[in-house]
Amino acid sequence: MDGEFTERVLQVVERIPSGRVLSYGAVAALVHERHRGLGGGPRQVGRVMSLYGDVVPWWRVVRADGRAPRCHEATAIERYRAEGTPLRAGEAAVDMRIALWTPDR
DNA sequence: CTCTTGACGCCGG
């Protein structure tokens, strides 16, 4: 791949269950939590997704307010409908209070 | 070395 940070990010995203999501910030926090000292914030997670997102369920990583990643809303929404991800009524955004994944452990 | 750019986040207006 590219670096350890990239690998850790992809690992986390890979484990997000169908129908659930994580925000960019949450992914960054998880990586940081499991590997103290390994830098990288939400923006770096977004960078990893733009480069290697095609090998993981990238649509399960959304912005903090539940909206899908920029310029990929259409495809993401399709996936949400396909896997039954809870959406906010009348909006093209995930209902974070229900869909936010909390990895056990 | 100094900008500029992002699949971002948060607060305020």
Next chain:
DNA sequence: TCCGGCGCCAAGA
């Protein structure tokens, strides 16, 4: 809801 501003930080130019 839609801005604008600031923080963030790696990668390019």
